[in-house]
Amino acid sequence: MFQLCDQSLDVPALKKEIENPQSGACVIFEGWVRNHNEGRSVDALAYEGYAELCQTEAENIMAEAASRYQIEKGICCHRVGHLEIGELAVWLGVTARHRGTAFEACRYIIDQIKLRLPIWKKEYYSDGHAEWVNCRECAKHGHSHTQVHFNEEKTFNSYYKRQMLLPQVGLAGQQQLRNAKVMVVGAGGLGSAVLPYLAGAGVGLIGICDHDEVQLSNLHRQTLYTYEDQPLSKAELAAERLRKVNPMIEVAAWKERVVADNVNRLVEGNDLIIDCTDNYATKYLLHDAAWLKGIPVVFSGLYQWEGQLAVFHPEDKGKGCMRCLWPEIPDPFSMGTCAQVGVMGVVAGSMGTLQALEAVKLLLGLEVTGKLVLQDFLAGERHAFDRIRRVSCPLCGDNPNITEIKESNYLPNQTKEPWQLSEKEAADSKLNLKRVDIRxxxxxxxxLCCETVHIPFSEMMSNPDRLSSEQNYLFVSPDGIKCGMLVRSLREKGMENVYSLL
Ligand SMILES: [Zn+2]
Structure with a gap:
């Protein structure tokens, strides 16, 4: 609960409201009016705030704290109006089962309230002067507190000094970055590298779209998150982190999966899309939607120790689009994703960093790569391939058949392979199948079930002779795509006696 109050705060009454028998801990923060600021003697203060915006934003903050820290109760009251030295300006009380979460939640709430609420203060000095502090522009223009607070020239110039010293950037380039809008889709391994660099570079509006929550298996490469962030929303956590990296920029989080129905809305109005996804269908969907709207895409794909990088720019038609390179969404059994085949964390970080670099160059109007770059980090080699538009391309060719986004173009291939069997088909078949768990x-x-033998995927890929040619095999795993990949690969080597469970 949050309140703006124009009267002295009644602390005993507030404390009573958060009392509850489930809580083992209560942490209270009090903010007082002090008699000095930046070397000047202060006699009194006046606070003003946009009541409606304060209320909405404070309730968001309380809800975030409740979901992050499992607090039992939380109340915050912020004074507005005239205050004397020593008076209570803000009171925050949080109760939780344990003291650790109560301390953390209290700290989180007060920090966010200071950062995000449109409240500003006027200081009355002992020398008779008075001044709106930090937030003068807020009062004039009604801009959001954080943005205007930091947009003051001095902070701007100091923050970006090292970057503005570059002849390719300067003040004009920095302002160009501030006016830029970029949507980053995927806040995973690639996004963890892309996002902080975009924020640091001063990209004015960064959208982060990711439907997923932090899981343990993400942390080796998704450096934006900590162990304690499980299972919170990646988009929201990333946005919060970026606001801390650079409070001068705006960050918006979209906790949604990119699908045909929302892709146009997500892409629209951006100067650039950065594809940090790990899913072929989404990559095509995003790319096609952006291309049709004339928006460039900075693409990257990962495979174990390798990464690909390209910038698909509709204004650079001669280089073609992604479908000029790969016309159709690949068959899921031909290429695995990171979840199936694994990826080295640093590879994701390295490729994400390269994406951020191309993005910043593009926003500054500098030349970006027109090639398809393949980095083999295990061999330490880099290859760059020329790209050229194909006249037969389904998107940018002479007679394109993709002229708008249709869901049916991005659905996974539903065709059943003859070697994919359901449990019933496997049981009814005369193949006398031996079940092999490939995890x-x-x-x-x-x-494992006693009738199942265990031969891991990796072992069969490197040593297919483990299987007898006299026996038929049925591969089982919770990851059906991985079974399909193995069957496809072995059948290409001439082994017709392998099947996978559907
Ligand atoms: Zn094309």
Whole structure:
């Protein structure tokens, strides 16, 4: 609960409101009016705030704290109006089952309230002068507190000094970055590198779209998050982190999956899209939607120790689009994602950093790569391939058949392969199938059924001779795509006796 009050705060009454028998801890923060600021002697203060905006934003903050820290109760009251030295300006009380969460939640709420609420103060000095502090512009223009507070010239110039010294940037370039709007889709391994660099570079509006929550298996490469962030929203956590990296920029979080229905809305109005997804269908959807709207996409894809990088720019038609390179969404069994085939964390970070670099160059009007860059980090090699528009391209060719976004173009291939069997088909078949669990050792957390043998995926890929040619096999795993990848690969080597469970 949050309140703006123009009267002295009644602390005992506030404290009574947060009392509850489930809580083992109560942390209270009090902010007082002090008698000095930046070397000047202060006699009194006046606070003003946009009541409606304060209320909405404060309730958001309280809800965030409730979901992050599992607090039992939280109340915050902020004074407005005239205050004398020593008076209570803000009171915040948080109760929780344990003291750790109560301390953390209290700290989080007060920091966010100071950062995000449109409240500003006028200081009355002992020398008779009075001044709106930090937030003068807020009062004049009604801009959001954080943005205007930091847009003061001095902070701007100091923050970006090292970057503005570059002849390619300067003040004009920095302002160009401030006016830029970029949407980053995917706040995972690539996004973890892209996002802080965009924020640091001063991209004025950064959108972050990711439907997912932080999981343990993300942390080795998704450096934006901590162990304690599980299972919170990546988009929201990333946005919060970026606001701390650079309070002068605006950051918007979209906790949604990119689908045909929302892609145009998400892409619209941006100067640039950065594709940090790990899903082929989404990559095509995003790319096509952006291309049709004339918006460039900075693309990257990861595969184990390798990364690809390209900038698809509709204004640079001669270089073609992504579909000129790869016309159709790949068959899921031909290429695995990071979840199936693994990825080295640093590879994601390195490729994300390169994406951020191309993005910043593009926003500054500098030349970006027109090639398809392939980095092999294991071999330490980099290859760059020329790209050229194909006249037969389904998107940018002479007779394109993709002229708008249709859901049916991005659905996974539903065609059933003859070697994919349902449980019933497997049981009814005369193949006398031997079940093989293909999970890796570390993926198995319960005992295997006695009729199932265990040969890990990695072992079969490197040593297919483990299988007898006299026997038919059925591969099983919770990840059906991985089974399909293995069957496809072995059948290409001439082994017709392998099947996968649908
Ligand atoms: Zn094309």
């Amino acid at each position: 890796e050792e570390f993926e198995i957390d319960e005992p």
